[in-house]
Amino acid sequence: MMLPVRCYTCGRPLWPEMEEFRKRVEAGEDPGKVLDDLGIRRYCCRRTMLAAVDISKEIIKFSTRVHRW
Template sequence: MIPIRCYTCGRVIIHYYDEFQRRVRNGEDPGKVLDDLKIDRYCCRRTLLATVDTTKDIIKFSKHVYRW
């Protein structure tokens, strides 16, 4: 699941997630991307780096959403 806030300090980080993922998928260095996004707290950096989006895996088991 994508975190809305940093688990340690409580800073809202959800609005950085899409930009971070897009730029990392395009081949940029994750540390450089976090620096460009002005995320300098190590707890917030850790949270974004360690997040694994499992939504697509979980949604397969929902009868109401998964209809393929």
């Protein structure tokens, strides 16, 4: 549910590029061009970056109660 730390296939750490990628795509840039710009060349890493959806920010709102295990 959180964004992946590494590319699922090759293991390349996707940060800090992921942060800039998401910022720029949300600002309306073409995702493919942003990936080229950031130097993400392999299609496994490009797939992981493109397809990752962060739902932790939505889910976390339902967990404001403090759990004690």
